[in-house]
Amino acid sequence: MRVMFLIIVALFFSGCSIKEVKPWQKEILAKESMQFSGGDGNLRKFVNHIYFSKEASKGGSGVAGGGCGCN
């Protein structure tokens, strides 16, 4: 488990080159399509609710969301 964790983190951060981006260069980064569900939080919430009620895992997508008797 720990080895897998370290391998994944290492792979993720390897090869990342960082260039300073000024605020006026962030037009593309600010697009809704740079977020999962294109910034449509409602669709994201609905689909995550399906996963949450049908699978055992949770977490990783923020701490708020509320409880549900579905699980």
Place this chain on the structure above:
Amino acid sequence: MQLRYSIIAISALVSFANAQNYVSVQYMDYDEDSVRTTVHSPHLELNLDFGADYTLNISGVIDSLSGASPTYYDSSSGASAKIPKGSILSSDIAYGDIPYSDRRKDLSVALTKRLKSRDELSVGYNYSTESDYISNELSLGYLHYLDKSKNRSIDFGLSYQKNKIKIGCYLGNSECDGVSGASSKVVNEYSYVLNTQIGFTQILDKNSLIKASLFYINEHGYLSNPYMRIVRDYNTNPRITEERKPDTRHSYGLGLEYDRAINSKFTTLFSYRLFHDSWDITSHTFETQLFYDFNSKLRLGVNLRAYHQSKAKFFSGKKDYFTNEKYASSDRRVGKLSSYSANLSAEYKINSKFSINGAVGYYKQVDYFHSNFYNIGFKYRF
């Protein structure tokens, strides 16, 4: 002044709140195994900015659910979640769908305050209710920029949830021992959830960014499902009893995300989540999303997800497995499973204020069930 506000808005792109006023109306529909379970879900969301420093988000949803939940039952008395007293004939033990219907109402309120440094502090409240379940949740978040250009940030999240589970004594669960006798009697059980997360976001260049997060969740209290049944002593003295999951659960994991705009029209997002808990469940989730902007009005999206989990240490789906174990469950959701899902989405901007959107999706749990869902709605910006 307008330029200043524009720069502030763009600088805040890694924040969780998109700075704009809008109202969004959505309708979502879920259909599992051709009406075994259906959910109709209208949703309303209002997002309001008060100057550049405050954002208020309010959303509400009403889910109407109907369908059937699979578990063991005594076939001699019909498909019911009621636990038969004493031992029964092994030939009367059946596994199948127990019908149910419910309505869930959910309200969320979140207020975000941007500080002088443009760091963000958010507080939120969520209330959710069903006929047999009430949940209250408070959440707190803090986003801190680590550099002057706001290319690197760290965020902290904390939430605390209290859930009330109402168990109808007509079900015959042991929680009702000593107070049962009146079929209308309800016993209340409680569960508590502490959810924490720390995240890190780094803009790599003007087209890409990465996010990493660690999370820890502590649950304690009544974590069983009052409707789920197991079979004990099948070979000697067969009985149907309620399931019993442990009263505590510690979960932790890691989330990674890489978002990249290939060009001004084509965007790709990748994410991975590793999850592990004290019930011995380990899961891996891979997800990718592609967006293509045909023009300034039309955007299409494709989302693909693959998931795999190992089983909980107290799970068995077999009816001849359990004897006197303290913790025992045949709830498939804590068994070994794999799932796949895909959805297509589209958004069309009619003008600068009004847009319509839709999505269709498919979810499949391997060797078990599949479902379809769709979503239609509109968003009005003002």
